[in-house]
Amino acid sequence: MNIDKRLVRKDSLEKLFDILKRNSKTIYAPFTKNGKSTFRDTESFGAISTGYIQTTESAKDIAFPRTEKLLDFSKSKEGMSVKGTDLNDIPDVILWGVRPCDASGIGELSSIFNWDYKDEIYINRLSKVTVFGFSCSKSDEYCFCTSVGGNPGNTAGSDILFTLLGEEGDYLAEIITEKGLAVVDLAQNLFEKTDISGKEKFLAELPVKFSHEDIRLKLDKFFESKEWIEQSLRCLGCGACAYVCPTCACFDIQDEAHGKKGSRVRCWDSCGFSHFTVHTSGYNPRNVQSARWRQRIMHKFSYMPERLSVYGCTGCGRCSRACPVDMNILEHLISIQEVTV
Amino acid sequence: MVDLIKRAKELLESSAVKVVIGYEQGTGNKTRALFVEKTEDADKLIFDSRCIQNLAAYVTKKEVKEKGKMAIAATLPVMRSIIQLASEFQVNDNNLLVLGITPESNLIEFANLVEVETFVHQYQIEIDARNKEMLDKLAKMTSAERWKFWVDELAPCFKCYACRAACPMCYCSRCTVDFNQPQWIPVPSTELGNLEWHIMRAMHLTGRCIDCDACYNACPLSIPINLLTKRMLVDAKEHFGNYQPSLKGDNLMSTYKPDDKENFIQ
Ligand code: SF4
Numbered sequence: 001m002n003i004d005k006r007l008v009r010k011d012s013l014e015k016l017f018d019i020l021k022r023n024s025k026t027i028y029a030p031f032t033k034n035g036k037s038t039f040r041d042t043e044s045f046g047a048i049s050t051g052y053i054q055t056t057e058s059a060k061d062i063a064f065p066r067t068e069k070l071l072d073f074s075k076s077k078e079g080m081s082v083k084g085t086d087l088n089d090i091p092d093v094i095l096w097g098v099r100p101c102d103a104s105g106i107g108e109l110s111s112i113f114n115w116d117y118k119d120e121i122y123i124n125r126l127s128k129v130t131v132f133g134f135s136c137s138k139s140d141e142y143c144f145c146t147s148v149g150g151n152p153g154n155t156a157g158s159d160i161l162f163t164l165l166g167e168e169g170d171y172l173a174e175i176i177t178e179k180g181l182a183v184v185d186l187a188q189n190l191f192e193k194t195d196i197s198g199k200e201k202f203l204a205e206l207p208v209k210f211s212h213e214d215i216r217l218k219l220d221k222f223f224e225s226k227e228w229i230e231q232s233l234r235c236l237g238c239g240a241c242a243y244v245c246p247t248c249a250c251f252d253i254q255d256e257a258h259g260k261k262g263s264r265v266r267c268w269d270s271c272g273f274s275h276f277t278v279h280t281s282g283y284n285p286r287n288v289q290s291a292r293w294r295q296r297i298m299h300k301f302s303y304m305p306e307r308l309s310v311y312g313c314t315g316c317g318r319c320s321r322a323c324p325v326d327m328n329i330l331e332h333l334i335s336i337q338e339v340t341v
Numbered sequence: 342m343v344d345l346i347k348r349a350k351e352l353l354e355s356s357a358v359k360v361v362i363g364y365e366q367g368t369g370n371k372t373r374a375l376f377v378e379k380t381e382d383a384d385k386l387i388f389d390s391r392c393i394q395n396l397a398a399y400v401t402k403k404e405v406k407e408k409g410k411m412a413i414a415a416t417l418p419v420m421r422s423i424i425q426l427a428s429e430f431q432v433n434d435n436n437l438l439v440l441g442i443t444p445e446s447n448l449i450e451f452a453n454l455v456e457v458e459t460f461v462h463q464y465q466i467e468i469d470a471r472n473k474e475m476l477d478k479l480a481k482m483t484s485a486e487r488w489k490f491w492v493d494e495l496a497p498c499f500k501c502y503a504c505r506a507a508c509p510m511c512y513c514s515r516c517t518v519d520f521n522q523p524q525w526i527p528v529p530s531t532e533l534g535n536l537e538w539h540i541m542r543a544m545h546l547t548g549r550c551i552d553c554d555a556c557y558n559a560c561p562l563s564i565p566i567n568l569l570t571k572r573m574l575v576d577a578k579e580h581f582g583n584y585q586p587s588l589k590g591d592n593l594m595s596t597y598k599p600d601d602k603e604n605f606i607q
């Protein structure tokens with residue numbers, strides 16, 4: 001599909017929100033609590049956070065929720081009965097206010113959930129999502145999308161990408177997919193024809209800080225490097241970096257039972273946790289934090305490119321902002337690039 | 342901090358310790374933990390008001406402990422944590438040397454943990470005004486209002502366990518929440534799962550928490566979970582008298598006294 005460009009007036013965004021609501025759309029948009037933002041089911045346009053460089057949490061929750069019921073089970077004299085998740089229950093959702101480094105992460109997450117096993121629940125959830133991307137006019141010291149193949153106006157992953165044309169300006173709307181077009185059809189008069197083409201001068205400037213290709217090649221011979229130990233000594237082994245990351249996909253499956261009934265639930269998990277790889281025998285192949293930190297970087301910059309032809313990092317910088325002990329991934333990638341093996 | 346750098350160098354040069362745990366300048370305006378093993382790296386040590394991470398969380402960490410005897414740059418909360426950890430047999434004079442930093446930011450060295458304890462006992466654990474106000478506000482709520490407050494506050498929690506990881510007192514190699522056969526606490530980050538997790542954690546820290554706020558500072562979602570441990574601190578004081586970590590190890594919640602005022606226990 002050719003990308004169609006339209007102009008959306010500044011004050012038309014609220015009208016668009018209202019029209020979508022009148023069409024019974026569920027809208028997930030950034031919502032701030034205690035100074036931290038995350039995507040929530042939003043009823044009013046006024047409640048949407050604005051001015052953020054990047055939301056604290058990524059939007060992956062929408063297709064890969066922190067807690068996903070896979071099936072219900074119950075035991076009786078006749079035996080065990082099992083009922084799977086009803087995929088028809090999944091609502092249509094508009095994901096509003098997603099930054100390009102989050103939207104492009106959807107592609108990377110999808111490559112994992114479509115690898116050998118096709119994850120039906122994920123695929124169905126995602127098929128119901130329409131992504132409203134918003135380009136970045138500002139960045140901070142944690143951002144590095146341009147070093148991993150993205151950019152502040154990247155259209156990948158968005159169905160419509162809005163770019164603010166100057167502080168008090170209107171928006172350029174790029175209609176990227178059929179899903180995006182379907183939204184435009186609901187509010188034709190808000191999407192005005194325009195001959196504006198260049199959006200670049202309105203985007204954040206973000207110099208390239210390292211080459212992800214170089215990192216990948218370097219990692220081929222880096223497994224035994226002492227650098228992992230040095231970098232990870234202060235790492236506490238929590239799940240903050242993985243849980244805010246748009247591309248981290250690890251999960252754990254748990255049974256939550258009460259008496260003879262219960263559910264099987266998929267919950268987020270993190271390779272940073274010390275128990276993540278413990279075998280039933282008690283043996284733990286990654287028994288030190290440096291092995292776990294190495295896994296995090298290798299998975300994103302070596303294993304994923306090798307197996308899925310995508311990098312597992314979009315450069316959103318969330319993990320660095322969220323880490324309680326300043327494990328700054330950008331700093332660490334640059335040292336990996338610089339250190340001699 | 343010139344004194345600290347000098348002392349760290351001496352200790353490493355004389356092999357009195359193998360590693361000095363302190364702070365360094367991090368990225369942006371952040372500070373972070375530094376593990377000095379080579380004298381030349383000691384020059385990176387800093388100390389200022391931004392250095393609030395509780396470094397005592399590292400003294401029970403396998404990767405750090407394995408290096409040999411540790412010295413630690415310890416502010417008052419860190420010293421309190423160390424006394425508590427010592428009372429729980431996690432550290433002792435053979436594996437840890439405390440380089441104290443007084444509330445006036447002066448370096449003070451201790452010959453042993455008994456001296457650290459004496460120093461620490463000069464100061465009471467005081468909940469700061471802002472949090473006190475919050476606790477009062479919560480206490481005045483009806484139980485339904487308080488329930489709603491906590492359900493709302495804990496809703497964003499995605500169980501990353503950064504709070505647990507940053508807390509010096511959360512050193513169990515296998516936490517209650519990590520058990521699944523049998524399972525004690527629901528694993529999913531649901532209303533019930535989150536409430537049970539945080540209530541369990543607050544209970545396990547009662548009489549041990551030294552009110553350093555490391556848990557709250559670590560939370561990527563800034564959930565005020567420290568209000569739970571602060572409440573327990575207030576309650577523990579009220580019921581069991583003034584609380585100070587002590588080497589005697591007479592922990593509030595695990596000590597039985599024959600003259601306990603509750604007769605159900607006798
Ligand atoms: S690894 Fe960090 S910077 Fe990269 S996508 Fe994940 S959260 Fe963003």
Ligand code: SF4
Pocket residue numbers: 234235236237238239240241242272322323324325326327503
């Ligand atoms: S890098 Fe930071 S956020 Fe990630 S596990 Fe380590 S301490 Fe936690």
Ligand code: SF4
Pocket residue numbers: 497498499500501502503504505559560561562563564566
């Ligand atoms: S750090 Fe925050 S989000 Fe993570 S488990 Fe603790 S309270 Fe929950």
Ligand code: SF4
Pocket residue numbers: 507508509510511546549550551552553554555556557567570
């Ligand atoms: S305030 Fe938090 S981090 Fe500090 S000791 Fe208490 S529970 Fe642990």
